[in-house]
Amino acid sequence: MPYTMVSFHAHPDDEALLTAGTxxxxxxxxxxxxxxxATAGGAGLASSEVxxxxxxxxxxxxxxxxxxxxxxCARVECLGYEDSGMADARSGAAGxxxxxxxxxxxxxxxxxxxxERADVLTVYDPAGGYGHPDHVQVHRVGTRAAQLAGTPVVLEATVDRRLLQRALRAVHWLPGIPADFHPARFxxxxxEPERITHRVDVRAFAAQKRAAMAAHTSQAGADTGRRTLAVLLKLPRPLFRMLLGREWYVQHGRAPARPLIGDVFAGLPDSR
Structure with missing residues (x-):
């Protein structure tokens, strides 16, 4: 039966990186x-031309x-807060x-x-993945909202750290890969792989994931340095599908087990 998934993110383009395939x-x-x-991403990095x-x-x-x-997606909403900026470069915006x-x-x-009578809500982990203040707040706000609304499944969108570092070791030598993509940074x-409950195979949807990334043209360039989206979009399509063809989640209240769950709606009742 059809269910409803709400995917909650801090800024436009976040959805493309961790959850687009799902x-x-x-x-x-x-x-x-x-x-x-939560925000329209007004403090994001962009080129002076943009x-x-x-x-x-x-x-x-x-x-x-x-x-x-x-x-x-059937519906898109922005909660209307201001982009907070990075932890070491806060925007100072009111709101x-x-x-x-x-x-x-x-x-x-x-x-x-x-x-929406949501069945599944995606958020981030308590550290916001890599520590962005707005991503940390997504975890706090999202988990509390699910409690208030009685949303039965809360999934923390994440990445298998061990596989991420392995992938970075494999590609960091390629031309155009920025130095800050070094595995030690992550x-x-x-x-940790031991915490993960879900691994979703999205290889069949790599084209849609790539299109979602490509939609965020303002975030694919900057006056200095290389942006993550730009690097990923330059990957050959077979390599893109291989590296980004799976997405990972940690479900609140579910003990990790093997094999990992491949369906974000697993365990939900057949009728509501």
Whole structure:
């Protein structure tokens, strides 16, 4: 039977990196997919050329809708908070998401979860994957919202840390791969494989995932350095499919077991 998945993210483009394949697969299988961002990403890095074209937040929301269309999402919402910026370069914006009262923000998200009768909510782990303040707040707000709304399944979108480091060791020597993609940088990021409960095969949806990434053109370039999206989009398609063809989650309240679960709707009742 069809279920409803709500995928909660901090900024436009976050959905493309960790969950795009899962969202595309769920939509293709007939489930309702709702994409929610806390902020419009106005403090994101962008080239001076992009910034000269107008407000970055407005552009990034338009990119989010193009990404959502590529993935088959049925609804897109922004909670309206301001982008907080990175931990070492805070935006200082009034209304920054990282500074919001988690209970108040959770109430906003919980109302949407109730409207949608959500069966599954995706968030991030307590450390926000790699420590971005808005990503950490997504965990706090999302988990509380699920409690308020009674959403039965909460999944922390993550990456298998061990496989990530192995992949980085395999590709860091390729031309164009930035030096900061060194495996040591991710020694404490994302999840230890022992915590992971789900590994979702999304290789059949690599094209949709790539299209979602490509929609975020403002985030694929900068005046200095190389952006993650730009690097990933330059990967040959077979290598892209191999490296990004699986997505990982840690389910709240479920003990890890082997084999890993391959379906984010596993365990839900056949009728509501």
């Amino acid at each position: 969202l595309a697969r769920a939509a293709a299988e007939g489930h309702r997919v709702v994409l929610v961002v 910034l000269a074209e107008g407000p970055l937040a407005r552009r990034r929301l338009a990119e989010l809708h193009r990404s959502a269309e590529a993935l088959g 920054a998401f990282a500074d919001a009262d988690p209970q108040e923000a959770a109430g906003r998200l919980a109302e949407l979860l109730r409207q 020694a404490a990021a994302f999840a």
